[in-house]
Amino acid sequence: MDVQTLKNRLTVSNANQVRVPDLKALGNDSGVPMGELHDLCYDDERPTLAFRAAWLLEYIAVHHPDRFMRVAHMFFTRLPHQENPSCQRHFTNILRMLTHHKAPKSYQDILRSADREQLVETVFNWFIDTQTPVAIQANCMDVLFQLSHEFTWIREELTLQIEFLLRDGSAAIQSRGKKVLEKLKKPLRTGD
Structure with missing residues (x-):
């Protein structure tokens, strides 16, 4: 899936709303370009798109840790620059999971390699x-x-x-x- 298709799936909807089942289906699609999805979470010009991208990133972090791992380093590196409160909510949900003592081993490993002071x-x-x-x-x-x-x-x-x-x-x-x-x-x- 290319980035334009991803943007379209996050913005096109019935009655101007993307339905949760549609987002879940997108989250289960292994073709979602993870780097581009993460970048969309920082779209200052389209906060609704950024919010939906962050929701999708959280869904993937919860349900598909192996796919989230592709952007985990970038997630930690860019975290201080996230200024959209709607995205911060999803990002802090991800962080609650990543920092939990029962987090998957892959998450514990990436957390150890992150700049935890930052x-x-x-x-x-x-x-x-x-x-x-x-x-x-x-x-x-x-x-x-x-x-x-x-x-x-x-x-x-x-x-x-x-x-x-x-x-x-x-x-x-x-x-x-x-x-x-x-x-x-x-x-x-x-x-x-």
């Missing part, structure tokens, strides 16, 4: 940005907690930031924040 800095910046939507902040809490086993300083900073957010936070922030705080209170153990 990853932590990017996710923290998204987390503390007052313009960041709640769903992304909640995902960032999980990602940062999961990386706190390697970067122990995260625990203190994350605790302070969550406590600050809990003062006036939405119900979603309250719920996720309290869960992450409970985990942060426990001693560090492998596999949390």
Whole structure:
């Protein structure tokens, strides 16, 4: 599949909406050019196209790890440059999976080879940005907690930031924040 066909499948739809079953079918198509798909996630001129590309990238990361691995290095390298909040939401969902202690071995390997300090800095910046939507902040809490086993300083900073957010936070922030705080209170153990 060429990039124009990919763009067409992400934009052409009935009633101006691409249906989820159509996106899932596209995600299951092994002919999707992964590099081009990843590039579309950064299309500043067409944010809806970027959003759909990010949704598709997340779907592939969940259901076809071997295909996601083709762009995993690029995913980590370009992550700090993702400014579209709709895409950030899907990217943080991917990061929650990649940083989880039960992630597939291929994901654990690519995470070890990534610039994790840059990853932590990017996710923290998204987390503390007052313009960041709640769903992304909640995902960032999980990602940062999961990386706190390697970067122990995260625990203190994350605790302070969550406590600050809990003062006036939405119900979603309250719920996720309290869960992450409970985990942060426990001693560090492998596999949390």
